[in-house]
Every structure is written in C-alpha cells, then in structure tokens.
Amino acid sequence: MAEKxxxxxxxxxxxxxxxxxxxxxxxxPITPQSEIMETLMDERPWETTGMVxxxxxxxxxxxxxxxxxxxxxxxxxxxxxxxxxxxxxEGLSYLAGAELPCLVVxxxxxxxxxxxxxxxxxxxxQAVKGGGHGDYRLIVLAPSSVQEMYDCVDLSFELxxxxxxxxxxxxxxxxxxxxxxxxxxxxxxxxxxxxxxxxYGSWATTGKxxxxxxxxxxxxxxxxxxxxxxxxxLLEKYRQINEHExxxxxxxxxxxxxxxxxxxxxxxxxxxxxELARExxxxxxxxxxxxxxxxxxxxxxxxxxxLKDILAVEMSAGQMVEDVRLAVxxxxxVAHFGRIGGIIPTPEEVVAALKNRIQ
Amino acid sequence: xxxxxxxxxxxxxxGKSPVLTDVVMHYCPGCSHGVIHKLIAExxxxxxxxxxxxxxxxxGCAVFAYNYLHIDWQQAAHGRAPAVATATKRLYPxxxxxxxxxxxxxxxxxxxxTIHACNRGENIVIIFINNAIYGMTGGQMSxxxxxxxVTATTPLGRRADLNGYPLKITDLVxxxxxxxxxxxxxxxxxxxxxxxxxxxxxxFENSAGGKGTSFIEMVSSCNSGWKLTPVAxxxxxxxxxxxxxxxxxxxxx
Amino acid sequence: xxxxxxxxxxxxxxxxxxxxxxxxxxxxxxxxxxxxxKGYPMADMARPEACTGCxxxxxxxxxxxITVYRVKV
Numbered sequence: 001m002a003e004k005x006x007x008x009x010x011x012x013x014x015x016x017x018x019x020x021x022x023x024x025x026x027x028x029p030i031t032p033q034s035e036i037m038e039t040l041m042d043e044r045p046w047e048t049t050g051m052v053x054x055x056x057x058x059x060x061x062x063x064x065x066x067x068x069x070x071x072x073x074x075x076x077x078x079x080x081x082x083x084x085x086x087x088x089x090e091g092l093s094y095l096a097g098a099e100l101p102c103l104v105v106x107x108x109x110x111x112x113x114x115x116x117x118x119x120x121x122x123x124x125x126q127a128v129k130g131g132g133h134g135d136y137r138l139i140v141l142a143p144s145s146v147q148e149m150y151d152c153v154d155l156s157f158e159l160x161x162x163x164x165x166x167x168x169x170x171x172x173x174x175x176x177x178x179x180x181x182x183x184x185x186x187x188x189x190x191x192x193x194x195x196x197x198x199x200y201g202s203w204a205t206t207g208k209x210x211x212x213x214x215x216x217x218x219x220x221x222x223x224x225x226x227x228x229x230x231x232x233x234l235l236e237k238y239r240q241i242n243e244h245e246x247x248x249x250x251x252x253x254x255x256x257x258x259x260x261x262x263x264x265x266x267x268x269x270x271x272x273x274x275e276l277a278r279e280x281x282x283x284x285x286x287x288x289x290x291x292x293x294x295x296x297x298x299x300x301x302x303x304x305x306x307l308k309d310i311l312a313v314e315m316s317a318g319q320m321v322e323d324v325r326l327a328v329x330x331x332x333x334v335a336h337f338g339r340i341g342g343i344i345p346t347p348e349e350v351v352a353a354l355k356n357r358i359q
Numbered sequence: 360x361x362x363x364x365x366x367x368x369x370x371x372x373x374g375k376s377p378v379l380t381d382v383v384m385h386y387c388p389g390c391s392h393g394v395i396h397k398l399i400a401e402x403x404x405x406x407x408x409x410x411x412x413x414x415x416x417x418x419g420c421a422v423f424a425y426n427y428l429h430i431d432w433q434q435a436a437h438g439r440a441p442a443v444a445t446a447t448k449r450l451y452p453x454x455x456x457x458x459x460x461x462x463x464x465x466x467x468x469x470x471x472x473t474i475h476a477c478n479r480g481e482n483i484v485i486i487f488i489n490n491a492i493y494g495m496t497g498g499q500m501s502x503x504x505x506x507x508x509v510t511a512t513t514p515l516g517r518r519a520d521l522n523g524y525p526l527k528i529t530d531l532v533x534x535x536x537x538x539x540x541x542x543x544x545x546x547x548x549x550x551x552x553x554x555x556x557x558x559x560x561x562x563f564e565n566s567a568g569g570k571g572t573s574f575i576e577m578v579s580s581c582n583s584g585w586k587l588t589p590v591a592x593x594x595x596x597x598x599x600x601x602x603x604x605x606x607x608x609x610x611x612x
Numbered sequence: 613x614x615x616x617x618x619x620x621x622x623x624x625x626x627x628x629x630x631x632x633x634x635x636x637x638x639x640x641x642x643x644x645x646x647x648x649x650k651g652y653p654m655a656d657m658a659r660p661e662a663c664t665g666c667x668x669x670x671x672x673x674x675x676x677x678i679t680v681y682r683v684k685v
Contacts, residue, residue, distance in 0.1 A: 057475035064439035068446035071433040205431035218434035365618040373667040374679035389629030393674025549668035589629040
C-alpha cells in the first residue's frame, strides 16, 4: 500500500516537486506560502535527486530564472502569493510568448495592493484571463485538498510540457496551511541531460550539437505577418487545451435543480452547504472546476436544461461568476455569493445565500 | 608581387569566424557591437566550446544577437539576463553561459539582477556594453550617460541635480565577493580589440573553473546616438568616456 | 623578412563605416566613390602595394567583411 503522511498543503507542493522529478525551484519568500521553500531547504533535494533550490532576490528574478531553466528543457517551478505573482506577470507573458513549460504556484491572499495575508480567491482574473500583456493563457489548476495540491504538481508539469505552456496552481491560504493525509505517489526520477536533449532538442537550448542549427528561445517577432501567424498558433494550442484538458468534479448533480459552482477551498465549504441544503429538501448540486483554464463551460452549459439557477461562490467580489455567465449565456439566472478581505464563508452562509436566491 | 598571387587559401591569415552566421548585422555602420560579437565568436571557436555555449541576449540593440552566432540562445526580458543565466548555469553546470547586455538593460532596469547574480558568484560571464546611451530607443539618457552629455531626454546635457550621477556599476560589481574578474575594455583600434579578446577568453575560462562571476565592461561607441561619424565617435569615446570609465582590470582573483 | 599582404572585402556586406581606413598603419584602404546595393561606400585597397597583411583592418571591422592574406617575400 502506498505510504500516507500528514502534510500541510504547502509542504505537499514541496514534497511532490522532489518526488515528480522537478529539476529546479526558484523563489522569493512571501506569506502564506513560505513553507514551500522552507520544506525544500529542509529536504535538501540537491543531495538526493540533484534538484536545484535557490532563494532568489525577488519574484522578478525567480520568474526569469524559470525562463532560463525552462529554455533548457528542464522541469522548473516557483511559488509565491498574490503581490509576488503580480511582479511575475511580465515573466509569465514572456514564458507564454516563448512557449516554455513551467509551473507557478500561487497561494492566493487578499488584495488589492499589499492586501491581507488571509486566504482569498481574488486572483482568478489574473490567473485565467492573463495578468501579463498580450494574447496568452496559462493552464490553471485549482486544488481543493492537500492530496490535490500534491497531485497537481505532477499533473501541471505533464500538461505544461505536453503543450509547451506555463501552468499555474491557483491555491489559497486555506489549502496551503491546512494539514491532511497525503498518499505519496510513485517517485519519478529526473530526466538526464541526454534524455532532455533527445526529447526537447528541437527547441530547447541545451547547447548546439554540430548536427543541428542553434535553438533560439524568444518571443520577439518584428514582422506583423509572422507575429499574427504565431498568435494564431497559440490560439490553436489553447483550443486544443480547451478540447482535451477540462477537469471538474460533480457532487449531487443528478437530480439537481439548483447548482453551486465553486473551486478550491470554497468548494469544500460548498460541499457541506449542499449537504445541509439537501437536508432541508433543496435539490442542489455542486460543480467544482479543477481546471480554471480551460474552464468547464460546456459541462455547466449542458446542465442548464435541468437547472433553475446557478450560484457561484468564491472568496472574491465576483470573478469566476463571469465565466459561469458566459457558459450559460443568459439561459438561466446566475448569482454570486462571496466573502472578501480574507473571510472564509461558512456553509450556513452559503445555504442562506442559496435560499435567498431561490426565493 | 601581384595581389592575385597573395589571395590564395594557403595565405589566409584572418577572416570571419565560422561561429558567426552569414546574417548581415542590423547594427549601424561602425557600431562596437559587431566587433564584440566577433570576439565572442572567435573565443568560442578557439576554445572549441560551440556545443557547450549558451548565450542570453538582452532587450536593447543587441536583442538580435541570436541571429549572429551559431550557438543556442535565450532572449531575456529587459534587464533579466543574469537571472535567466543563473538558472541555466545551475541546471547545466558544464555549459558556458554568458549574458550580453547594454547599459540600460544591465545598469537601469536590471540592476538588481546584475548585483545579485554577481554577489552569488554565479559561474557565468557578463558582457556589458557601455555606450552611455539608449541606442535602440533613439538615444535617450542611460544611467551611464556622462554629466553634460546631450541625449534625447537630456537635450541640454545631463545635470546631476535633475538626472543624478553617471553610475559606475562596474566599480560597484568589483566590490562584490562573488566576482572573480572585473575588467573594462574597448574595441576602437586593433590593439584594444586584441586585449578585449584576451579578456573574453579569460572570462570564459573562469566560468569553467568555477571561480565566480566574470564581468567585462566594453566601453563602446554609439555613433548614431551620439550623432557623430563612426570614426569621430571612436575619438569622442577616447576623449570623453575613457577618463571617466578608465580601461583596465578592476579585479582579477 | 618583409611581409606582403592583401585584403578581400565582402563588398555587399560592407557598411562603409571607415574604421578600417583609420586603423591601417600604412594607409592602404580608402572608401570607394561608388556605393553597394545598400547605398554604402565600400572599403577598398587604394594602395595595394603598401599592404603588409597586418590584419588590423579586419580586426576592427564590426561586420567581419574583410579577409586578410599574407606572404613572406
């Protein structure tokens, strides 16, 4: 039987990184996710797997270290929280523009500005709509348990390399800080330099062998025609991602007349709210997006025939709700309920919001 | 003796390095960039490290450096080349990793990345082109613009009270424990070019030896930005930049 | 022993910057009156008989358009 250990969400990210063959982690401390780097420094993977762990001078430096590492075909990641991710947005745009695979973990805290250090989901727009400049998308995964924090690391790398695109784990302070039992998956070893040269030699800057031309990692295209073509290529990639990589979970949806849509720690609260509401005879279900980009728009749209309305619950002033509205395209009413400023809604509050909506 | 009799393959004593591509450089006539690119190519050729060298190009005039040398290149965001190179070198310790950056890229927007990469003693080579002006964007003031120097954004000359002082970043970098070799070179005449090439070679050798960061400032001309002919620009550089940015080694340990 | 040299200029790639002209210790090179396809005058051996093949011109050439040949005479 696989080993199970008790871990904080942030620790799970660190352990998963080592165990899935990550080559490098570059980061700058920020609450509430500093345990990720601290755990890595405690574990000293450079002595075992050879993984590089470096405390950078800023988030700006960290994300550009990812650019360097990813340019070489290595599995590299960073982690931060909201204000730090804002600093990384330029780098994310460059990474997406140069089609580089990497993983960025955002353990979201309240904003705008320095905000609060409490849990929040107010970085949804930044994560799924852009954040940096230009027409680009990140692959965004939203774990709702410590086990999922662990599993999302390997999955993110897998998707990032499959599509040569940066991936983000959008967690929050609750998932980052809470402890749960985690099943450790089978270890994957790091790829050797020779394996990387074979697998990614067509684009990665691993040193130019005599038998190929020099590889260039860049996002620059001075010719408008060339640049439009490149953007269309990116769009096609995003279309493929939307077609093949949507992940979500449905709870009590078969006979549901009302639907709650929530992700991350909010989804856990909403699962309890569904239970309480059903005890009162309200036929409500929960749809939990696991991928926020690509968004499970089709799955939500397919349910509109059986539904009277939808309530989007998030720890924000109303961000994901816009994607729910786009998904149903006016067919049924969509409302939002959220607490902000680092306050976590209770299941009872969600039930009350639901009843309020039904009446 | 007729010229035709001299021009034979067996008599060839100097020509273009095969590490240079055939792409015509986009630089203005007489620009120092071309000479410095050539020197890097020659050092890579002579050391036999073409397969092991990874270059990081900046934002600025040298953004297209990747078109001119037959090696693997990463084009970094403005100022971030030392961070990009840091990860590359740490993940591939047996490779030769160098950044190529101008004075805006390295000493304005990228100051933090420069200082910290040097302070960590990353085993990389930083080639720093100082022409005391922003060339690519049309000749605006850079941190290294001299007091009194006329640029597009200091039309009456740089004034310390308005624009601050010229930043001797190379002197600063030389103070850091992490740097092993810090030198100031130039390429305006054949003697200077030969010395500059030796410095580049030494820097590349240092990075293989794990001695720390090697930092080469190339005091360069930007004749378009300075609004001079190429030859007059080299003279202006000798008369004005050299007294403030003196040529020679600042550190060699 | 005396050295006799000669240079070959890649005329289409020369940008006529003239840096080679002032770096030639024996004033061999001059810029042409005619221009190349890009509109630049080109480096040219105006006094080939004086060339020693020292390669200073090619060493300072930013565009690597000069190849130098040398023989002992």
